[in-house]
Amino acid sequence: MQKGIHPENYRLVAFKDMSNDDIFITKSTANSNETIEHEGTEYPLIKLEISRTSHPFYTGESKLIDTAGRIDKFKNKYKKFKK
Numbered sequence: 001m002q003k004g005i006h007p008e009n010y011r012l013v014a015f016k017d018m019s020n021d022d023i024f025i026t027k028s029t030a031n032s033n034e035t036i037e038h039e040g041t042e043y044p045l046i047k048l049e050i051s052r053t054s055h056p057f058y059t060g061e062s063k064l065i066d067t068a069g070r071i072d073k074f075k076n077k078y079k080k081f082k083k
Contacts, residue, residue, distance in 0.1 A: 007029045009029055010028065010029055011029075011044070012025055012026070012027060012043055013025070013026065013027070013030060013032065013044045013045075013046055014036050014043035014044065014045050015046045016036065016048065017048050017050065017051040017054050018047050018049060019049065019050060019054045020053055022051060022054070023036070023038055024051070025038065030046050032044040032045055032046050034047075
């Protein structure tokens with residue numbers, strides 16, 4: 001292992017999933033200007049849009065979001081080829 005290339009400022013950091021307010025604590029070197037108190041201890045806060053508790057792959061909840069109506073456009077376009 002090469003010396004001097006790995007960071008030495010590992011510390012406990014709180015990661016918060018903003019979609020479901022789940023918080024988990026792990027060691028990280030990520031910089032943060034915000035802090036959060038969790039279970040009586042203050043930690044630097046890193047906000048996440050998605051994590052293991054909200055990602056469809058891990059939760060098994062697949063969602064189909066068709067805001068532009070692409071599925072209906074496709075069906076209408078190829079309706080004439082239907083047998």
